[in-house]
Amino acid sequence: MTEEKDLLTEKPGCLDDTDFEGYELVYERPSTLTDTKFHYCPGCGHSTAHKLLAEVIQELGIQDKTIGIAPVGCSVFAYDYVDIDWQEAAHGRATAVATGIKRFLPDKYVFTYQGDGDLAAIGTAETVHCVNRGENILIVFINNGVYGMTSGQMAPTTLKDMKTTTSPYGRDVGHVGYPIKVSELIAPLPGAFYVTRVAVHTPALARKAKKAFMNGFKYQKLGMGTSFVEVISNCPSNWKMTPVQTMDFMNDNMIKYYPLGDVKLPPKEALENLNK
Numbered sequence: 001m002t003e004e005k006d007l008l009t010e011k012p013g014c015l016d017d018t019d020f021e022g023y024e025l026v027y028e029r030p031s032t033l034t035d036t037k038f039h040y041c042p043g044c045g046h047s048t049a050h051k052l053l054a055e056v057i058q059e060l061g062i063q064d065k066t067i068g069i070a071p072v073g074c075s076v077f078a079y080d081y082v083d084i085d086w087q088e089a090a091h092g093r094a095t096a097v098a099t100g101i102k103r104f105l106p107d108k109y110v111f112t113y114q115g116d117g118d119l120a121a122i123g124t125a126e127t128v129h130c131v132n133r134g135e136n137i138l139i140v141f142i143n144n145g146v147y148g149m150t151s152g153q154m155a156p157t158t159l160k161d162m163k164t165t166t167s168p169y170g171r172d173v174g175h176v177g178y179p180i181k182v183s184e185l186i187a188p189l190p191g192a193f194y195v196t197r198v199a200v201h202t203p204a205l206a207r208k209a210k211k212a213f214m215n216g217f218k219y220q221k222l223g224m225g226t227s228f229v230e231v232i233s234n235c236p237s238n239w240k241m242t243p244v245q246t247m248d249f250m251n252d253n254m255i256k257y258y259p260l261g262d263v264k265l266p267p268k269e270a271l272e273n274l275n276k
């Protein structure tokens with residue numbers, strides 16, 4: 001450990017392969033991530049979610065068969081980071097765009113990547129109808145409880161009493177309603193094949209999230225409906241917290257209201273066909 005620290009202090013930013021001789025390689029940047037530096041704020045969950053998706057796409061060997069639909073929101077530049085084919089969609093319309101692409105190119109692995117403003121506010125109708133039709137795609141839903149990109153307005157997912165720029169005294173549920181649980185809302189629809197809620201703010205949770213993404217891609221082979229992975233995420237900048245403080249807020253507040261775990265699992269018989 002001491003040796004590693006010395007190396008970093010002595011040669012900051014200019015380590016090369018020879019400096020690591022004798023070390024065991026335990027982690028490698030996925031080849032599916034481009035060299036572009038993330039524009040995300042320090043501690044933002046979008047970065048981890050991107051990295052996990054890139055790892056899954058690499059491990060499944062589907063880089064040249066995957067098409068992502070980028071949203072409007074902080075993750076609008078997702079196409080700059082994960083090295084696959086992308087299509088940008090207008091705000092909230094990602095699932096409609098994904099529907100067209102998947103129906104036209106059924107052999108491709110198609111997923112949308114959307115924030116809560118995008119998916120659960122302006123895109124509510126597209127989301128519900130897409131899942132109700134059982135479109136054979138993966139929807140990745142990053143729920144950070146605010147409109148991050150536009151400076152932290154209240155979203156449908158903002159917690160009760162949570163302060164935002166448009167709810168400076170806290171969300172008044174008597175006035176604007178309760179935070180919406182999208183996973184529970186869509187799970188009863190017959191087109192929903194797999195619905196799960198994950199988080200990425202600890203290594204153990206990130207591993208579970210990766211598994212959920214992996215499932216979402218694999219299940220497309222079955223053609224039996226929509227996979228929906230909700231990622232409870234953080235927004236240090238608009239929550240007005242340090243990244244570390246957001247971890248506590250995630251555990252004490254976000255995850256209490258949005259419990260992690262599977263909301264709807266595919267029928268066992270369906271999964272038996274997966275490895276055939």
Ligand SMILES: Cc1ncc(C[n+]2csc(CCOP(=O)(O)OP(=O)(O)O)c2C)c(N)n1
Pocket residue numbers: 072073074075091114115116117118119122142144146147148149150155
């Ligand atoms: C039609 C339209 N309406 C409103 C906007 C403004 N706008 C851009 S991003 C955004 C909210 C994004 O929030 P979210 O989807 O939660 O993503 P986050 O930035 O939090 O990741 C809004 C309202 C827009 N670009 N287009």
Ligand code: SF4
Pocket residue numbers: 039040041043044045046074144148149234235236237238
């Ligand atoms: S504003 Fe929030 S969601 Fe957007 S990059 Fe910064 S921390 Fe992430």
Ligand SMILES: [Mg+2]
Pocket residue numbers: 115116117142143144145146147148155
């Ligand atoms: Mg958001």
